[in-house]
Amino acid sequence: MNTPAGLMSGDELEQTLRAVGDARYHIHHPFHKMMNAGELTKAQMQAWALNRYCYQAVIPKKDAIILSRSEDPEFRREWRKRIVDHDGEDGSGGGIERWLHLADGLGLDRDMVISRKKALPATRFAVGAYVDLVSSSSLLVAVASSLTEMFSGAAISERVPAMLQRYDYITEDILAYFTPRLHQAPRDAEFALAMVKQWADTPEKQQAAIDALVTKCDILWAQLDALYSAYVVPGHIPPGAFVPPDAFVQKGT
């Protein structure tokens, strides 16, 4: 039953989605706060870059799944930009290449990063849950799960200057990944939000969109939980996962 009381206006839906981000976006996670406060060791920074690569690497694949599920060429043309952004074009690398450049800059072995074999299992499981979500849910839910990008601009604007200021070994060149994201993410989020507002025309669909954003926030949060558990709590690196070089385990190195 689509009662008028149950159906939010587009603006109300947007406010509700923004409230989800205020409460659950991973910028509020202790690991993220440590990063911005300059409190991570280089070992922890390496673990972050290595694990987040798993997430970065799957983004164009999940966007291709979304592309494959749409009947609308106009939607597909717009969504396709995301794949171009991450995979790059002939002669110029995209977001994945820039993430590898970040990992290089932190002293990680590129082949090890790409193999993902040393990533935390919990990272791989969370990333797998993201692929599963966009594969098995409605297109509305798949698109709504991308709406964490509504909050990433603010996160990047805070993170990049904080990292440059507080870690000697971090340079603008190493953080080149984030520069194009400052205009790509808002552009992508604006389009996705417009689609979600348009498609979520019943209270049930609106709730499904909100739930999708909650689940996506959980997916990002769980990745930082795994990093905290393995690399901040002493002695808790799971069997087989990346063990940072001793020299990088001291704070400030």
Add this chain to the structure above:
Amino acid sequence: MNTPAGLMSGDELEQTLRAVGDARYHIHHPFHKMMNAGELTKAQMQAWALNRYCYQAVIPKKDAIILSRSEDPEFRREWRKRIVDHDGEDGSGGGIERWLHLADGLGLDRDMVISRKKALPATRFAVGAYVDLVSSSSLLVAVASSLTEMFSGAAISERVPAMLQRYDYITEDILAYFTPRLHQAPRDAEFALAMVKQWADTPEKQQAAIDALVTKCDILWAQLDALYSAYVVPGHIPPGAFVPPDAFVQKGT
């Protein structure tokens, strides 16, 4: 190339699989050791029961997927026992019902447990990875991923007396789940191991079976990592997850 040097004998393969368990089975996880040592608060015990329900609840579903992928009625007859064990028969509950009885005994609300809404996202992601593994891999890999049961008998034999001795509120009745597992798990593991030995007739297949067991160990380990991160490290419960009653947060209560 199936070189004689690369292909292990059945006994060698079994020894290699057992070595995986020795190194990676979750009985070696700090949370598990705390449980057996009597160091968990009732709050932590509740969180364990609540989250592990997610795993228990999916077992017959993953076994049904395995059933659906076999061409062999004899294999399916044998594997079907697992579903009967977990789902029960008319008039008698199975493993899932006994797990809910354990959760009841710890004072958890049954509807909340069944809904899984308060479980840790990382638990759900790990369980989802298990379903994905048995769905998308070879039948050999799906069956090999069950081989953690080779190690569960020893774990239960250690856990049950330790829990009865060290926690006042734990009774034999509450732990009734574990009693039938003491004969079911070895029976199931013996059959699965025989199948894996028979089917893994190339070095590549043997390695795939070993890798499957490693991944399954990772799936179990990640669930205890998530519990440790959320309920042992202070102040780290993820947004939306189960918050234990204050009265149960003190050790020994």
